[in-house]
Amino acid sequence: MDCVFCKIVTGEIPSKKLYEDEKVIAFYDIAPAAPVHFLVIPKVHELTGASDITEENSGIVAHIFAVIARLAREQGIESYRVVTNCGEQAGQTVRHLHFHVLAGGTLGAMA
Numbered sequence: 858m859d860c861v862f863c864k865i866v867t868g869e870i871p872s873k874k875l876y877e878d879e880k881v882i883a884f885y886d887i888a889p890a891a892p893v894h895f896l897v898i899p900k901v902h903e904l905t906g907a908s909d910i911t912e913e914n915s916g917i918v919a920h921i922f923a924v925i926a927r928l929a930r931e932q933g934i935e936s937y938r939v940v941t942n943c944g945e946q947a948g949q950t951v952r953h954l955h956f957h958v959l960a961g962g963t964l965g966a967m968a
């Protein structure tokens with residue numbers, strides 16, 4: 858699978874990980890768009906993006922949001938933004954579901 862995030866999951870591409878469990882990993886974005894910028898992704902390459910989410914497979918999304926809330930709390934981050942780009946025109950460059958967590962200052966307008 859020629860997917861940069863799958864390679865991060867296997868360790869083929871190194872990353873600065875801040876969390877890992879059996880289902881997801883969180884690692885810092887290589888090109889941060891805010892003072893704190895990490896990504897949380899499912900380990901399996903099942904969903905290419907938010908448009909693949911269904912009632913049947915959305916459990917992973919709930920888990921990711923719970924992980925994000927816990928990581929933010931543990932790091933003392935009170936204010937943050939969660940973003941998922943879906944589709945090329947929205948800025949999606951990696952077709953493996955991922956959520957950006959941005960924090961560490963006043964964030965600009967959404968779009």
Ligand code: 5GP
Nearest residue numbers: 861870872885886887888942948949950951
């Ligand atoms: P997207 O543009 O698809 O919403 O988000 C993909 C993100 O992955 C971008 O913010 C980009 O900087 C990040 N990214 C791409 N390649 C790598 C990599 O090899 N390592 C890390 N840590 N982040 C990456």
Ligand code: ZN
Nearest residue numbers: 860863902953
């Ligand atoms: Zn992948």
